[in-house]
Amino acid sequence: xxxxxxxxxxxxxxxxxxxxxxxxxxxxxxxxxxxxxxxxxxxxxxxxxxxxxxxxxxxxxxxxxxxxxxxxxxxxxxxxxxxxxxxxxxxxxxxxxxxxxxxxxxxxxxxxxxxxxxxxxx
Amino acid sequence: xxxxxxxxxxxxxxxxxxxxxxxxxxxxxxxxxxxxxxxxxxxxxxxxxxxxxxxxxxxxxxxxxxxxxxxxxxxxxxxxxxxxxxxxxxxxxxxxxxxxxxxxxxxxxxxxxxxxxxxxxxxxxxxxxxxxxxxxxxxxxxxxxxxxxxxxxxxxxxxxxxxxxxxxxxxxxxxxxxxxxxxxxxxxxxxxxxxxxxxxxxxxxxxxxxxxxxxxxxxxxxxxxxxxxxxxxxxxxxxxxxxxxxxxxxxxxxxxxxxxxxxxxxxxxxxxxxxxxxxxxxxxxxxxxxxxxxxxxxxxxxxxxxxxxxxxxxxxxxxxxxxxxxxxxxxxxxxxxxxxxxxxxxxxxxxxxxxxxxxxxxxxxxxxxxxxxxxxxxxxxxxxxxxxxxxxxxxxxxxxxxxxxxxxxxxxxxxxxxxxxxxxxxxxxxxxxxxxxxxxxxxxxxxxxxxxxxxxxxxxxxxxxxxxxxxxxxxxxxxxxxxxxxxxxxxxxxxxxxxxxxxxxxxxxxxxxxxxxxxxxxxxxxxxxxxxxxxxxxxxxxxxxxxxxxxxxxxxxxxxxxxxxxxxxxxxxxxxxxxxxxxxxxxxxxxxxxxxxxxxxxxxxxxxxxxxxxxxxxxxxxxxxxxxxxxxxxxxxxxxxxxxxxxxxxxxxxxxxxxxxxxxxxxxxxxxxxxxxxxxxxxxxxxxxxxxxxxxxx
Numbered sequence: 001x002x003x004x005x006x007x008x009x010x011x012x013x014x015x016x017x018x019x020x021x022x023x024x025x026x027x028x029x030x031x032x033x034x035x036x037x038x039x040x041x042x043x044x045x046x047x048x049x050x051x052x053x054x055x056x057x058x059x060x061x062x063x064x065x066x067x068x069x070x071x072x073x074x075x076x077x078x079x080x081x082x083x084x085x086x087x088x089x090x091x092x093x094x095x096x097x098x099x100x101x102x103x104x105x106x107x108x109x110x111x112x113x114x115x116x117x118x119x120x121x122x
Numbered sequence: 123x124x125x126x127x128x129x130x131x132x133x134x135x136x137x138x139x140x141x142x143x144x145x146x147x148x149x150x151x152x153x154x155x156x157x158x159x160x161x162x163x164x165x166x167x168x169x170x171x172x173x174x175x176x177x178x179x180x181x182x183x184x185x186x187x188x189x190x191x192x193x194x195x196x197x198x199x200x201x202x203x204x205x206x207x208x209x210x211x212x213x214x215x216x217x218x219x220x221x222x223x224x225x226x227x228x229x230x231x232x233x234x235x236x237x238x239x240x241x242x243x244x245x246x247x248x249x250x251x252x253x254x255x256x257x258x259x260x261x262x263x264x265x266x267x268x269x270x271x272x273x274x275x276x277x278x279x280x281x282x283x284x285x286x287x288x289x290x291x292x293x294x295x296x297x298x299x300x301x302x303x304x305x306x307x308x309x310x311x312x313x314x315x316x317x318x319x320x321x322x323x324x325x326x327x328x329x330x331x332x333x334x335x336x337x338x339x340x341x342x343x344x345x346x347x348x349x350x351x352x353x354x355x356x357x358x359x360x361x362x363x364x365x366x367x368x369x370x371x372x373x374x375x376x377x378x379x380x381x382x383x384x385x386x387x388x389x390x391x392x393x394x395x396x397x398x399x400x401x402x403x404x405x406x407x408x409x410x411x412x413x414x415x416x417x418x419x420x421x422x423x424x425x426x427x428x429x430x431x432x433x434x435x436x437x438x439x440x441x442x443x444x445x446x447x448x449x450x451x452x453x454x455x456x457x458x459x460x461x462x463x464x465x466x467x468x469x470x471x472x473x474x475x476x477x478x479x480x481x482x483x484x485x486x487x488x489x490x491x492x493x494x495x496x497x498x499x500x501x502x503x504x505x506x507x508x509x510x511x512x513x514x515x516x517x518x519x520x521x522x523x524x525x526x527x528x529x530x531x532x533x534x535x536x537x538x539x540x541x542x543x544x545x546x547x548x549x550x551x552x553x554x555x556x557x558x559x560x561x562x563x564x565x566x567x568x569x570x571x572x573x574x575x576x577x578x579x580x581x582x583x584x585x586x587x588x589x590x591x592x593x594x595x596x597x598x599x600x601x602x603x604x605x606x607x608x609x610x611x612x613x614x615x616x617x618x619x620x621x622x623x624x625x626x627x628x629x630x631x632x633x634x635x636x637x638x639x640x641x642x643x644x645x646x647x648x649x650x651x652x653x654x655x656x657x658x659x660x661x662x663x664x665x666x667x668x669x670x671x672x673x674x675x676x677x678x679x680x681x682x683x684x685x686x687x688x689x690x691x692x693x694x695x696x697x698x699x700x701x702x703x704x705x706x707x708x709x710x711x712x713x714x715x716x717x718x719x720x721x722x723x724x725x726x727x728x729x730x731x732x733x734x735x736x737x738x739x740x741x742x743x744x745x746x747x748x749x750x751x752x753x754x755x756x757x758x759x760x761x762x763x764x765x766x767x768x769x770x771x772x773x774x775x776x777x778x779x780x781x782x783x784x785x786x787x788x789x790x791x792x793x794x795x796x797x798x799x800x801x802x803x804x805x806x807x808x809x810x811x812x813x814x815x816x817x818x819x820x
Contacts, residue, residue, distance in 0.1 A: 038258050045254045049247055049522075050515055056233070056492035067383040070233055070490040073243040074563035075376065078250045078556050085257045085549045092262075093542055 037091055041084050048080040129201055129539055137206060145352055151175070152356070155636045165635050170316045172639040176353060176647065177330035180346045184334025187342040192685035195339030195692065196270045196662065198537040202344055207543075208550020210347035210651075211534040213354060215555060217300070218307030218649035219718060220249060221354060224559070225627075226620030228566035232487040236494055240513035240787060246559050248518045248722075250552060252525025255730075257548035260526055261535040263737045265544035269536055271659070272529040272729065273667040279736045280744040283671075288751050290667035292728035293529040296721035297656045297663075298703065300530075303718045304653040305707040311646045314625075321708050327650060328704050335654045336693055340537060343654045350647035355557060357644020362561045365568045365631040379564035382571045383490050389574045390489065393613050394482055401606040402614035406480035409605075413473040417466065424458075424465045431455045484614050489570060509785040516790035523796050524722025527729035529663070530655040569623050572630055578613045585611065588629035592622060600626070657703075661696035719789050720762055727754035727795030735803050746807030754799025761791035 052059060052072045060069040159168065193199055202210070227241050235241035269275055272293055276285035305324055308331075312323030334342045366375035369382070393399050416423045435451045438444060459465035478485045487494060493514065495506030525531065534551075535544045577586075582604050592600040599619040602611060625645070628637035670688065731754060732747040765788040786793060 041258060042254070045251065049251045049518065053243075053247070053492075053515060053518065054511065056511075057497060060492060065384075067380060067387075067490040069492050070243075070383060070563075071380055073233065073492075074228075074246060075560050077247055078559055081250050081254050082549070082552050082556055084254050085545075085552055088258055089542075089545045089549050092545060096542065 034092065034095060037088070041088055045081065045084055048077050048084075052077065129203060133201075134203060137203065141206075141348070141352075144349060148352060148356065152636065152640065155639070156634060159634055159636050166317075168635055168639045169314075169642065172643040173312060173316055173326070173646065176643045177326065177650075179349060180330050180647075180650065181333040183346045183349055184337050184342040187345055188337035189339060189341055190686055190689050192689050194341045195689045196666075197533075198339075198341040198344045200537055201539050202537045204538055204543045204547035205550055206348050207344070207534060207538050207547040208552075209351045209554050210344045211531065211547065211551035212554035212558075213347040213351035213647070213651035214534055214655040215249070215531055215551065215652070216354060216558065216648045217652040217718075218304055218311070218645055220245070221358070221558075221648035222307070222624045222645045223620040224624075225562045225565040225569070226618070226623035228563050229570055229623045230486055230618070230620055232489045233492045234487070234494070234510055234514040236485075236487060236510070240510070240517045240790070242514075243563070244514050244517040245521065246562060248521025249525065250555060250559055251518070252522040253548055253552040253555070255522060255526035256531070256535075257545055257552075259734050259737070260730075261532065261548050262541045262544045264532060265535055265538065266541045271662045271667055272532050273663055275733060275736070276747070277667070277671065280732075280742075280747050282744050284748045285732070285744060285751070286667055286671060288748065288755075289729065289732075290663040292724065292751070292755065293663045293667075294660050296528065296724045296728070297530055297660045298699075299721050300528075300718055301653055301656040301660065301699075301703045302706045304649045304656065305703050307649040308646060308653065309707060311642050311649065314642065324704050324708055327646065327653075328700060331650055331653050331657065332697065332700055335657055336696060339689070339692075340533075340658060343658060344537060346654065347651045350651040351554065353640075353647040354644045354651075355554075357640045357647070358558050358561060358565075361627045361631065361633060361637055361641060362565045362568070364633050364637070365572070365627060366564065368631055369568055369571060375564040375568060376560045379567045382567050386489050386567065386570055386574065389571075390483065393574070393578075396612075398606070398608065398610065398612050399482075399614050401608070402612045403480050403482065405605040406476050406614070410473055410476040410480060413469050413476060417469050417473065420462050420466050420469070424462065428455070428458055431458070479614065479617070484617065489567065512785060513787050513790065516786050516793040519796075520723045520726060520790045520792035523726035523730050523792060524724075527725035527727075527733070528722070529725070529729070530652075530659040533659060533662075534655065565627065566623065569627060569630060573616070574613065577616070578611060580611050582609050582611060586629070588626060592626055657696050657700050660699045661692050664699070665692045665695045720791070723758050723762070723790065723792030723795060724755065726792040727758040727799050731796060731799035731803055735800070735807075739807075741807050741811075742803060743807045743810050745810055746803045746805075749806045750799040750801075750803030753802045754795045757798045758791040758795030761794055762788045764788075 052069075056069040056073065059072065060067070062068070155163075155168065155171070189195055191199075224245055227235075227245060228243065231239070231242035233242050234244065264272075264275055267275065267278055269278065271290075273286045273289035276289040279285075305328065308327030309320045309324035312318065312326050313320045316323070316326075318326070334346045362375045363373035366378055367373045370378045372378040431451060431454060435448060435455065438448050438451060459468050492511075493507055494510040495508070496503040497507050498504075499507075535547055538544050538547050582602075585602070589600060589602060593602065599622045601617045603615055604611075605615055606612070625638075625641060628635070628641055665688070669691075728751055732742075732751050735742045735750075736747065761783070765782070782788075783794065
């Protein structure tokens with residue numbers, strides 16, 4: 001393939017000013033801790049969109065006197081999407097604040113703890 | 123890159139104050155116009171006043187926020203608060219099609235559309251549900267990387283050159299078809315609003331787009347889109363609330379419309395059993411039979427009809443000398459199909475239409491019944507049900523995944539100050555889009571109720587004026603015909619285009635003409651805002667991701683281009699793209715419009731698998747990404763192209779598609795392309811390190 005030759009060159013990108021910047025993909029970005037939250041919210045998402053639509057006739061049969069299936073697809077699901085994304089925002093902001101607090105608390109302690117370890121004479 | 127300082131409170135308050143004053147100004151303008159109409163302002167003036175004043179406001183914002191600073195031009199300085207970015211993203215997202223045609227699609231297609239034409243609520247769900255994917259899987263991660271364009275991601279994550287080039291080409295392809303459709307919409311609305319020619323309408327709208335995106339890039343576009351969102355929202359909410367207040371005594375259409383659904387169900391049953399409607403269907407069936415007979419022997423019938431008409435004219439000339447009658451007959455003769463091919467085409471189209479309209483309720487499904495067919499009925503009905511449901515879900519999937527992949531939407535989230543703001547901004551976008559989309563089904567239901575309860579059953583002599591006016595504008599938008607000859611309008615005798623529902627709502631509800639102008643201005647704003655974002659995306663992909671990156675790559679010693687020069691080159695690329703899009707739109711080729719839905723499938727299969735796996739799986743390799751993007755695109759394009767009717771003869775037999783896969787319509791081709799891309803990336807990325815380590819060991 002053509003790009004074989006470039007495979008050893010460090011990944012380079014350029015910012016808006018045309019200067020090469022090192023934007024290697026930051027792997028720390030994966031907040032793997034919160035994958036469970038994502039999985040949960042995405043399954044709610046699948047159920048409220050694909051699930052309710054797949055079983056629309058059956059849901060309608062449960063409540064014959066009110067167009068529940070139409071309402072679910074037209075408005076209920078949209079409100080559900082909004083709720084999902086708001087929950088995600090609030091939760092992630094909370095996690096990030098907590099993480100920042102933990103780090104702030106840990107840093108002085110870690111600093112003290114690491115001092116003797118780095119001192120070869122200790 | 124340093125994290126930007128937190129935006130100050132004073133900055134927020136200044137923005138809130140400007141928005142408040144702007145909304146106040148818009149409301150005052152509307153009230154003035156209403157007052158002026160009361161005092162006798164002519165209708166010929168209202169349309170042009172709306173067109174020019176709104177376009178001027180957008181242009182003024184563009185001039186005010188002009189910039190040649192690269193950071194401002196590409197990402198608006200990354201200091202748009204999430205609330206405003208959400209508003210801008212909502213305007214960016216809502217295209218002319220979704221503002222004007224969505225309610226119409228819900229009116230015509232009911233819950234899910236028919237088997238061969240899925241639609242209806244799939245659009246509402248697909249265009250909103252995709253934001254969950256954007257918010258959770260994509261936008262915050264892209265924002266964290268401090269990118270400028272979406273192809274930048276592929277450069278930064280995978281390096282090399284092909285991921286970026288493929289991404290840039292895919293971004294250009296799917297955005298270009300989209301932008302052509304927007305400019306087409308701009309031309310259409312401007313032409314109707316002012317009565318100028320279609321081409322001049324395009325140029326007027328284009329002027330507005332260019333003034334703002336050419337001068338100020340992302341920064342100007344953002345604030346223009348905020349202004350446009352306010353217009354879109356007003357233009358949608360006012361007529362809907364008005365109609366709801368008139369019908370139900372409650373302006374909250376979104377809450378109150380469900381009681382009308384039950385009534386519509388009852389009226390639909392009544393119409394199905396009504397004798398007058400039956401006679402309409404019978405008349406259409408007869409017409410279809412006549413056409414079929416004609417089609418069996420095209421040359422002779424054509425010659426005979428032409429001769430009969432000429433004889434009729436001769437007779438008129440000799441006997442009465444009635445100029446009017448002769449003129450009509452001659453015009454009819456001139457309008458006859460020129461040759462056999464044309465005649466065959468025309469009659470086949472008429473035959474198809476007659477068949478469509480010979481179905482109960484004019485071919486429309488019952489409003490609130492999910493899916494066609496019947497799960498407990500005959501095998502044919504059961505099959506229809508299964509396919510209708512499958513197509514509905516497939517279309518929904520494509521629209522959702524496409525939302526998560528369309529570059530012009532994703533770049534909107536590069537302009538916020540932080541990762542957290544990117545998430546919040548997605549939530550705000552969904553909120554602002556939801557404000558409109560919750561109203562669209564309500565509007566469809568209210569209009570249907572209005573048509574069924576008031577319009578059906580009127581005498582043809584007493585039809586309201588607007589029917590004649592709209593059918594004169596374009597007979598594909600609205601046509602009424604007394605086919606069974608009883609002088610009374612039946613439901614089966616009305617044919618409405620999807621675009622008409624929104625545009626004619628003010629007249630249908632007996633509102634002042636100013637509201638019609640406002641609705642048209644809203645459609646214009648929707649088209650312009652989307653066109654702005656798309657043009658910027660295309661020109662950036664062309665200049666930044668293709669031209670400069672390649673140039674840098676080929677010769678690293680070359681003189682570094684200054685940021686100002688880059689911006690200037692981007693601006694000229696934007697001008698060129700806009701002009702070529704206008705050129706394509708001005709050809710009025712109707713083939714381009716269905717391609718918009720196709721661009722969702724394309725964007726979904728090109729971007730989403732490589733982006734999501736690149737973000738969440740460290741093992742994704744460059745080769746895997748390239749292979750996945752190419753294969754995903756190839757599958758999608760193949761499935762769409764191989765089922766286009768017009769291309770069946772041109773394509774080599776190997777590419778011709780015989781049957782649909784699992785009955786899925788080609789519009790939802792992404793349902794095959796996305797998994798294909800995903801699987802390819804997984805397999806190649808998994809296999810590649812193993813192969814190379816095996817080679818090293820041996």
